[in-house]
Amino acid sequence: MTPSLLLYCRPGFEDDCSRELATHLQDEGEWENGDGYVLFTPNDYAEAQRLLRELSVDQLIFARQMVFAVARVKLGERDRLGPLLSALGELPPNLQGPWSEVWLEHPDSDAGKQLSGFCKRFGSIVAKELAEHLGPKQGRWRLHLFYPSMEEVFVCIADPARSSPWPLGIARVRMPTGAPSRSTLKLSEAFMVLVPDAEQKLKAGMVGVDLGAAPGGWTFQLVSRGLKVFAIDNGPMKGDMAIHPYVKHLREDGFKYKPQHPVDWLVCDMVEQPQRIAALIARWFASGMTRHAVFNLKLPMKKRWQEIERCFDLIDNELDAAGIQYTLIAKQLYHDREEITCYLGRPSGRQR
């Protein structure tokens, strides 16, 4: 069986997810969009092998997780374990394990969420049953059992180096005490997902600017890491963020504000047309006003993928023209609704 690529995404964004995947393909295949996931089976086995070797979930914006389905098993109501174990036994020898871990998962759809209790309970039964074949040092592949419903399971494998390290592809973050808004979770998740070396890149004593800062959830994330922050917003900052000694609140227009000296970090959560935001961020980088930025692009209702491409072209063109090297990574985070979150950064230790 040719392995299928299975991508988990936010329900409602399956078309965007498949459109994006299509830009990475070299061959045709069959598509199946579920509720909260996309399945692509290449016509050619070699294309599946290439994707397995070359594609990584970090390259994809709309996919939270990327695994390869190697078997699809219909389940009866009575026996959920037997058919699964037989299917595992019938896998080609190189896929039969040992596996580093086994994860039981479901789509993040309304129907899928109802399977969460089952996946937890049945997960410990399956792990016990497969105990001899599991171990972090034993196998390269992680085994994913993805249940789109109680009637069916996709048996999948993933390379831990090319897939998300979090079950369901969701980095769980806790609401911190004292944060003035739930938006704080978004920046916290962005640092986890988009900036893996955030500890080195966000250091006490650095300076940040927060455009569209009120009531202060993103500013909270920066000051709690010891940064001093210029919080730009006509609206009021709330709670501790209104009186914190590291926060300087300026009631100014985020599109006109310029710092007196270059800063280390720019974050931007203004609700505006995505291309306006992309142009603004590109200007900050091209003029050397910041080295790192996290920003949101609010997506239109239609042609979302095209809009993202336009925004990224705009950034590429401006920074290429300025001769600046940079990294641009984006993801539709768990806490993002009709938007994506991006990290733009200059490699450390290099000056233009």
Ligand SMILES: C[S@@+](CC[C@H](N)C(=O)[O-])C[C@H]1O[C@@H](n2cnc3c(N)ncnc32)[C@H](O)[C@@H]1O
């Ligand atoms: C989604 S809220 C930001 C929430 C914030 N990140 C938090 O975590 O609490 C968007 C903010 O952008 C501000 N905003 C919109 N346009 C702006 C502009 N041109 N200049 C400054 N702030 C702006 C709004 O006043 C609003 O407070």
